[in-house]
Structures are given as structure tokens and as C-alpha cells.
Amino acid sequence: MKTKIQWLSLFGFLFLAANCSAFDLRQSLKDKLKVDVPQVNPKLTEAVSVAKEVRGPDETEEIAIGRQISGNLLGAAPLVKDAKLQKYVNQVGAWVASQSERPDLPWHFGVIQSDDVNAFAAPGGYIFVTLGLYRLLQNEADLAGVLGHEVGHVIRKHHLKILQQSQLVEAGSNILSRQVGNDKLQNLIGSGAEIVARGLDKDAEFEADRIGVVLATRAGYDAYGLPGVLQQIGHFAAADNSVALLFKTHPLPDDRLNKLDSAMGERFDSIKGQTLEKRFYRVKK
Amino acid sequence: MKKFLIWAIACCVLCGAPLAWAAESGTLTKNDELKAQPYRDAKTLKALAAGEKISILGKDGGWYKIKAGKSRGWVRMLSVRKGNAKKAASATGLLALASGRNATGKVVATTGIRGLNEEELKAASFNADEIQLAESYAVNQADARKFAAKGKLLARPFDYLPQPQ
């Protein structure tokens, strides 16, 4: 029994320290446990890699991955050169994100120079909305809902999971912990900002929609900002180029509205929120 | 008549928003009720049937102010889809024009406005200056709270929504 507990705690420790290489682990185990670890049992080594697969990259690595993707995205479409606009979306975004279970991530928001209607989330808290989408918004609650959807992707690690599925993140986090340059990191995320153009599964999108309305509500906004924007986007013809990528990577707005209708039901009936139409920062036409 | 037209145009310019609302049409996606006020327990004015065409006059939270036949009232926003069931094809041309592309996605004008397609994203390379600029606008939690307080936004608990079956 006692040995079993020892094994369990050893396993638990390995789980926590799974980011280190097996060799470092043995060293630190010796230091921390002050026992002689004769040899890393092959089964344990296996446990380490299993644990790593389950846990994925740590937060520092997640942010580094997201930063690289975002830098590439900005290479395709730079920020709108309007400091007031950028500050404003960061204020709204930071407030919405602070209502999530990852308030301490270094959240970054931006509006990028593109007439497409779209928004992007990268791991670690990088979120970008196109100018084309921003122009469709009518008030701050709309913006909060849209940003809330993207925050949902980040906190549920939707894109990170795709990278993990391609079994690259494990290699990547080793690379990162050894402080190798950006080339390796770039290999890990594929070419350019391709990952943000890759569709998630529909359930991830519906989940992000549900999170979006809830985070906006928690932040004191009208919950119906995001559904209102989806109504507006649903208005676009599917053949319209400005929504081509959005419609390719997301379920169609009508499906998303149907799912939101079922999920929201009457839960929000007694909840009033602000739209802050007057404070909403409008971009020059 | 001419005078009226001038007035109408002036009104368009002065109060663009309400007129923009007036122009929007919608379709009921399910049976629902037309209410006298934008809340659940308000008086029911009449039944609305799935497929019914309506005009959207305004919005209040989760409710659209609508005109259905000769009656005006409120209906749940999520019982309505904006636009006709058949998406307006004419809008395509206009929007495609605005984005400098024709219907086949070819760039037809060089107006400096750009799209953002998969190929462009794939080909993109890291822009260090832009990411640093983006990071320079970061807002910390304390400032976010101040910003919220200025807008009288009150944080409140609300559970995540379960996945509907």
C-alpha cells in the first residue's frame, strides 16, 4: 500500500513536471524528493509523454505560439492606424475577457485593415476583428459579443487543440523550452497564419457563441449583441466575397442563430444589459 | 411633390438610423406571438406563423419591434431571421464592388482595400513591428474595471449555457 502511494505521488509529480525532459526530471526528482531515483522506469517515461499529451503546452508556450500566429496575420493585414480605435477595442475586450476563467492571460485585441467580415483568435489571448466586421457593429454590446466569441475560442483552447492533434505541439514545446528561435516555432504552426483560416469543428463554434453571450452578460452588456451581429451577417449573400472565408470556417449564421435560440431560451428574459450606443467608437467612413 | 422629396431626402440624411431600420425585412422561422411590449409576460396581440414576412422597425435587447401585416408590436429576435428567405442577390454585386472584387473573387479594381483569403493568410510572413504595435495597446485589468465603471457596466454572475441537444 505504501509503495502504491509513493508511486502515485511520484506520478503526480511527474505530471506537474511533465514539461521537463526525462533527464531533467530525474535530476529535479533527486533534488526535490531527496531520494535516490535509480533509473527512470520506462513505464514512467511513458506516463510523462502521456501526461504531456493530455496537458499540452504550458501558458508561456501557448502565448509564444499565439504571438507568432498573430504576427503572421498582421503580415497579411496590418492594424488600422487609429490609436483611439485600437485602445477602445482593448478596453472592451479586456473587460469581457476578465469575466472568463482566464482573466490573467495577457489579452490583446486589434482591428485589422481588411474589408472582409471576419474575426480571429490565436492561442494565448490574441484577438483580431476586421474593419469590415467592425463597421457592421452598432454599439458596444455588439463588440462585446463578437470579442466574447473569440475569447471563448482562446479559453477553451480550440486552435491549440488543432495544433496538438497534428502532434506538433509536443515537439514544439520541447523546442520552446530550449529557447530555439522563431523558425522552429514557425514550423510548428504551419505556414503563415493558415491556422486561423482553418475551420474548427461546428461544435467548437457553437460553444464559442454560447460563451460569447455569457461573457457579455457577465460584463454587464445586453446579451443579444452577438445574435444581432449574426442576424446582420446572415443578411449577406453566401456568394459575397467579404464573407467567403467566414462562411467557410464557421457554420452559417442561420444555424448559429438556431443553436443560440435553443441554448438561450428564456434564460435571459429577466436580464437587462447595456448597449452603450453613445460610447461606441465609430470609424470614419 | 418636389418639396416633399427634398424633405424626405433631408430626413434620410438627418436620421439615417431609423430609416435604415425601416428598410429591413425579416421572416419568422417559427411560430411565435406578437407582444405589446418587449417582454415575455406582455399582452399578446396576435399569433405569428413560421414563414410570415415582417418589417423590422427596431430592437430592444432580445426583441425586435416589428410590423406584421397591419399590426405593430414586439417579437423575440431569435424567432426572426433578417432578410427574405431568399438572400438578396443584388447586394452581392454592390458589396463585391465595394471590396474591389467581382463575383468570382478576382480583384477588379485596385482601391487599396483588401480581402483576406486562405491563400493570403498562408503566404503571410511575420510582421514584428505590427505585433509590437498591437501589444502596445494592451489594457490591464485595473484599467478595464475603470473603463467598465465609466460605462456603468456591472459585473454579475451568470452560468455558462449547457449544450442544447
Ligand SMILES: [Zn+2]
Ligand atoms: Zn469562431
